[in-house]
Amino acid sequence: MRDRSVRQAELVDIAEIAAMCALLWTDGTEDEYRREIARLLKTKMCGPLPATVFVAQDAEGNITGFVQVGLRSHADGCDSEHPVGFLEGWFVKKQFRRQGIGKALVDAAEAWARSHGCREMASDTWIEETISLHAHEALGFEVVDRCITFRKPL
Structure with missing residues (x-):
């Protein structure tokens, strides 16, 4: 079992986080994610609300995962x-x-949210992402809604 240490991300972690973002969200580029993560880490804000990133690292200091957490005024x-x-x-x-790293990351995100006055944690995923669904449920999240989101340019 590897060490599951979790720490707040630093500017030196941007490239590794961006590479993982590109795997998670395939519609963006690593360069776009680098800029976004750099802005977040420098300002500790995502838009007008507080946010941060935590990374997990193994005993050798290699980054094994990340969680980006922020505040929202409301969530479904x-x-x-x-x-x-x-x-x-x-x-x-x-x-x-399947080594507890995801749980350790979410635990850090939840502690951060509690320190900002939150009483609840929320998340979302795409309907077809069953692995994500099961991972969320394993950590105590419950499905509150399923929807399809629309937009129309004017």
């Missing part, structure tokens, strides 16, 4: 009277999965 199924911690992104490299 959550109490609208309080801010909500939100898992904006959560990824563990394939060869390190």
Whole structure:
């Protein structure tokens, strides 16, 4: 079993986090994710609300996964009277999965959210992402809604 140490991400981690973001969200490029992560790590904000990134690393210091967490004013199924911690992104490299690393990352995100006054944590995933669904459920998340989102340019 590898060491599951989790720490707040630093600027030197940007390239590795961006590479994982590109695996998680295939519609963007590593360069786009590098800029986004750099901005977040420098400002500790995502838009107008607090946010941060945590990374997991093995005993040799290699990054094995990340979680991006932020505050939201509301989230589906959550109490609208309080801010909500939100898992904006959560990824563990394939060869390190099923070792408790994802849970350690989410635990860090939840502690961060509690420190910002949150009483609930929320997240989302695509309908077809059954691995993500099962991972969320294993950590105590419950499905509150399923929807298809639309847009129309004007």
